[in-house]
Amino acid sequence: MADTPQRTIIYWLFIVAVLTGTAHGQLIENFYASTCPMVEAIVKQTVNTKVSQTFTTIPATLRLFFHDCFVEGCDASVIIASPNGDAEKDSSDNLSLAGDGFDTVIKAKQAVEAVCPGVVSCADVLAIAARDVVVAAGGPLFNVQLGRRDGLISKASRVEGNLPLPTFNVNQLNTMFARHNLTQLDMIALSGAHTLGFSHCNRFANRLYSFSSSSKVDPSLDPTYAQQLMASCPQNVAPDIAINMDPVTAQTFDNVYYQNLVAGKGLFTSDQVLFTNPSTQSTVNDFANNPGDFNGAFITAMRKLGQTGVKTGNQGEIRRDCTAFN
Ligand code: HEM
Numbered sequence: 001m002a003d004t005p006q007r008t009i010i011y012w013l014f015i016v017a018v019l020t021g022t023a024h025g026q027l028i029e030n031f032y033a034s035t036c037p038m039v040e041a042i043v044k045q046t047v048n049t050k051v052s053q054t055f056t057t058i059p060a061t062l063r064l065f066f067h068d069c070f071v072e073g074c075d076a077s078v079i080i081a082s083p084n085g086d087a088e089k090d091s092s093d094n095l096s097l098a099g100d101g102f103d104t105v106i107k108a109k110q111a112v113e114a115v116c117p118g119v120v121s122c123a124d125v126l127a128i129a130a131r132d133v134v135v136a137a138g139g140p141l142f143n144v145q146l147g148r149r150d151g152l153i154s155k156a157s158r159v160e161g162n163l164p165l166p167t168f169n170v171n172q173l174n175t176m177f178a179r180h181n182l183t184q185l186d187m188i189a190l191s192g193a194h195t196l197g198f199s200h201c202n203r204f205a206n207r208l209y210s211f212s213s214s215s216k217v218d219p220s221l222d223p224t225y226a227q228q229l230m231a232s233c234p235q236n237v238a239p240d241i242a243i244n245m246d247p248v249t250a251q252t253f254d255n256v257y258y259q260n261l262v263a264g265k266g267l268f269t270s271d272q273v274l275f276t277n278p279s280t281q282s283t284v285n286d287f288a289n290n291p292g293d294f295n296g297a298f299i300t301a302m303r304k305l306g307q308t309g310v311k312t313g314n315q316g317e318i319r320r321d322c323t324a325f326n
Pocket residue numbers: 058059060062063066095096097098164165166167168173187190191193194196197198199200201203242268270
């Protein structure tokens with residue numbers, strides 16, 4: 001069927017809109033619509049297969065996305081392997097990223113390459129997989145903006161000072177998130193990711209055994225929860241022991257994380273201060289009482305997180321193997 005003049009004009013307007021959008025470094029939802037239309041279905045299939053093999057896939061992939069975006073932007077720099085052990089993932093600050101997150105992205109990218117070689121970035125595969133694991137854990141479904149390119153820099157030395165520490169207070173959290181264009185509301189919503197996954201004992205042991213000169217135990221901890229934590233994490237516990245961060249619904253993406261904060265059951269200082277600090281308390285109460293508010297804010301914040309320092313257009317590259325530069 002021949003195109004009418006109107007259709008031709010609409011078609012060209014669409015092309016121009018897409019081109020100017022990407023030229024300005026913006027991501028769009030349908031980026032691979034013509035070049036790899038199956039990409040999201042392929043990633044989801046890989047993610048769900050891996051989730052059925054091991055639950056750790058879920059928290060590991062979500063956290064990997066966060067660490068990737070906060071260091072050098074969302075550009076899959078965290079997945080690069082270095083023979084010298086000086087890549088981003090080798091940093092002492094990588095906070096023991098679980099191997100299942102890396103494995104998920106590497107496998108999903110291989111499956112995508114088999115269908116559309118050289119088209120989809122590892123950074124986009126990670127962004128899609130991070131959404132898919134949230135959904136797999138019962139969290140909200142949302143659209144992921146795409147068009148990221150893979151970065152050309154991955155250095156352990158760039159990690160230091162770019163990731164938040166579990167000892168941070170609200171001001172320190174706000175400062176670090178603001179540097180990545182994220183608001184306090186985004187920060188509180190993204191912290192809800194701690195509704196899933198594990199932490200090693202040494203990340204919060206100070207709250208149990210050496211909090212301050214006047215109190216060895218952090219007084220903002222619920223006393224019963226503190227007892228449970230001491231039982232799971234005695235002093236001098238083996239360094240590989242890890243416990244659930246959400247003591248109530250550890251394997252479900254839900255707003256129980258915020259209910260825990262209200263009950264004094266936030267695992268890290270950086271979690272509990274969201275309730276004890278008056279400037280963040282009302283949001284925590286809101287999220288604890290209204291799962292829809294939390295889900296909405298989480299989706300907004302994840303999409304913003306996914307725009308941090310992205311490379312688009314001709315920047316960076318489309319890596320063939322996510323663990324190595326081309
Ligand atoms: C707000 C500041 C944050 C701090 C201080 C923080 C700190 C930490 C720490 C210390 C751990 C435990 C690591 C271990 O011992 O293995 C952890 C785990 C985790 N974090 Fe965060 N995090 C923050 C924000 C985020 C955000 C924004 C996300 C994702 C959107 C996230 C997702 C996770 C997940 C899913 C785990 C569990 C990982 C696993 O089980 O493998 N965190 N975080």
